[in-house]
Amino acid sequence: MTLMLASVADVAEAEIAIVEGADIVDLKDPFQGPLGALPIATIRDVVAATAGRRRVSAVAGNLEMVPAVLHDAAEALIATGVDYVKIGFLPSAAAAACIDALRPLAKRVRLVAVLFADLAIDLSLLPRFAAAGFEGVMLDTAVKGKGRLIEHMDIAALKGFVDACREVKLSAGLAGALEPPDISRLLLLEPGFLGFRGALCVGRDRKARIAAPQVKLVRDLIPRERGTKEAAEEFKVDLRLLAARGYSIEPASKTEVDRVFVHELVLPVYIGAYDFERGKTQRVRFCIDVDIRRSTYHAEDMRDVFSYDIVVDAIRLILSRGHVDLVETLAELIADALLSYPRVCRVIARVEKLDVIEGRVGIEITRERAAESGKLHQLFAGLSDYAATKTKG
Template identity: 45%
Template sequence: MRALLGNKKGKLRIVTRLLVSVVDSAEARLALAHGADLIDAKDPDAGALGALPLASIRSIHASLPEGIVTSAVAGDDDDVERLARSALSVATTGVTFVKLGLGRAMARPTGVAALGRRLAGQGRFIAVLFADENPPLTLVAALHEAGFVGAMLDTSQKRGIRLPDLLTMDQLGSFVADCRQLGLMSGLAGSLRIEDIDRLAALNPDYLGFRGGLCLAGDRRGQLDPLAIGRAAYRLQAIRQSRQVDGEQAA
């Protein structure tokens, strides 16, 4: 789901939104109340893209008002059939998007094509590439051809190495631009901090994804910090308002 800003001349610009990963319905309601735009169901104890039980995902989705954008992680796997089965199961929970982690073996055109054939017409799937595994960023074209609706960059190892430490702003900007050109939703995540918001939002991704950076003491396995969520949401809102004013002045 892509949000856009318009000005009097009819020009549209991407509006970057806040994705917050949650572990249960209580965290989901907390994140929403403090400004999250997309509620993402994920198990941080099970790795970078750990999948929650289907019952937990359904509970999270059911706890939110109708119309709230949601996603859930289906895990990451080097086996096409296992990953596809997991993704199709998660798609039955009612979430808006299903995220699939593509590791080294899957982050190649042949793996993407095989997944696309298995998932074709079955739901709204987003591929997650791990920047610390050196995926070919040109894979965006293959993802589009395979029927994915979006692509995200994340990190597989949550040991303090952040997405901006792994890829340059030019590389991140090219990834986002390629997604936009092909009509794919784009997202940037990977141990992000609130102070990363300004420079990453300048690249115009659809979403910036957070977990650890919005948790107490920065511990992704700990509790979400409502004050941190609010600060992140406020920062993105301030950027949106600034762009809207600039667009009206330009018009």
């Protein structure tokens, strides 16, 4: 389950984040760079005001990679009573020594290392973080206003990071100027948490105040932690969210659909059954049509749509696995991936190789969901009992 982390600057902002459902209240000074630390007094005030209603994290500051400096900053934050301490790791030959210096503190607080996607990332540090007892590692961006996380690392590279964290039992966090349309794409990767600041603020300006409507929009796009009261309440409060999460609530006889499509997407692909086709890429064109059950709500924001980005990301994630022998296999994998979303009822996948002959060769397949898909289905686990109860009435 992916948690929502909301970065706030004071008690008032923390209260908004709590009321609107953020899972983790993260303390940061947005005027002081990517990991600007707040005054210790402010952190104590937020911890006291939160009173255990949410987990609280705080950043240690934009610090030099000096073991003693990082240790002392983390020690000061532990004394405030926060649940998590976030520490930035810049590219440095001293990284290993800094990790070792923080090792004793991992028994007293959940340590989260922050790496920066717009700087050099050393994934070989992940086993060191795990061995030192860190809770997780977060990817962020160091230079704000110079691109979102997903512009610095594509979806396949981000999947590699999340998978690498999972292999060593670290929670993986993703942040860095994330916007609402990014959420459905990143949820595919199943990170431990997604972090936000600018998307929660007035005018999407990370230095402005956070506002309840913006926090609610982001919260609604991330499924609640399973088993919580809030998770069950979503079914009662806003049926619109069911469609946004990939649910289908129309009766089985209802056949009205909308079509989301990606056409003429050409990518280099490792594909082919012949020996001469191995070890090099070929141009492959993708034309994908996805029929989705029509929502009863008019689309107003990202809560109401099935994004074409999901289609493109599904293709890129499949290609990141390596060589595929057959276009038939590739088309089937794409259809299977998209039909895993319960709101999707049919996929038409056309896959064409462009470098085989003076023309195009390939396949087009149509795959449909079974008839029973008209019943209430859910993409995210944990709410099935409540959902079944609500659909019997």
